[in-house]
Amino acid sequence: MGVLIVGEKSIQTDDEGYLVNFSDWSKEVAEVIAKQEGIDKLTDRHWVVIEFMQKEFKEHGTGPSMRKLTKESGVSTKELYELFPKGPAKKAAKIAGIKKPVGCV
Amino acid sequence: MSKISIIISKGSLDGVYPGLIMANGALMEGHEAILFFTFFGLDAIIKSRMNKLKVATVGNPALHIPSLIGILPGMSSFATAQMKKEMEKLDIPPVGEFIEMIHDAGGKIYACKATVDMFHLKKDDFCEQMDDIVTVGQFYEMSLDGHIIFT
Numbered sequence: 001m002g003v004l005i006v007g008e009k010s011i012q013t014d015d016e017g018y019l020v021n022f023s024d025w026s027k028e029v030a031e032v033i034a035k036q037e038g039i040d041k042l043t044d045r046h047w048v049v050i051e052f053m054q055k056e057f058k059e060h061g062t063g064p065s066m067r068k069l070t071k072e073s074g075v076s077t078k079e080l081y082e083l084f085p086k087g088p089a090k091k092a093a094k095i096a097g098i099k100k101p102v103g104c105v
Numbered sequence: 106m107s108k109i110s111i112i113i114s115k116g117s118l119d120g121v122y123p124g125l126i127m128a129n130g131a132l133m134e135g136h137e138a139i140l141f142f143t144f145f146g147l148d149a150i151i152k153s154r155m156n157k158l159k160v161a162t163v164g165n166p167a168l169h170i171p172s173l174i175g176i177l178p179g180m181s182s183f184a185t186a187q188m189k190k191e192m193e194k195l196d197i198p199p200v201g202e203f204i205e206m207i208h209d210a211g212g213k214i215y216a217c218k219a220t221v222d223m224f225h226l227k228k229d230d231f232c233e234q235m236d237d238i239v240t241v242g243q244f245y246e247m248s249l250d251g252h253i254i255f256t
Contacts, residue, residue: 065196066206067197085135090134090135104126
């Protein structure tokens, strides 16, 4: 278990830093996690990915596969790796406040 | 972060996919990935063949089809279609699309020079994602500081 401090609040995370409760998520929380993951500023394009991941999570209880993400969000594989370098699916999931992706692709 | 180099030496659908999935998985985890295609594995990056790979239905006991049935015309196409259907459900892309995805994610794609010479292939025969035709020595130069997996 870990704790993430955002403003005055302390938020519960698992050992890898994923939020335990999605209800704790806010845009402010996203910015804090992004910084920890080495992303200084979340741009509009980051938000396209984050919002798509949350939509999928709400509908299916899990984040999308990379293929679905790139096909349906309008963000190409290349751009995705530029936005979230070194492990886009996991990084984006963490910032989006959803569970760690379980798929192999 | 590690570097993972995967050698794909087989040209059947089931011989190629594990390496592709592992290379893509490495990239998704934030590692570097190199794919080295050799012998019949080259079919996976040859333009005219990459999307026509088939499952071997003979000499493949884990498929649970008796070899005598496996030799019947159409059996390989049938098994291939079934497997592709199941993979599509899991969002595993067709070979061509998968190679493109891996390349776009920063993975490197190489063809083995010895095999290219042996099969009299030209650079034009390969998909555009193929980065270079390299010798075994060049492959080792690129990969020895990381992990090497043979499939």
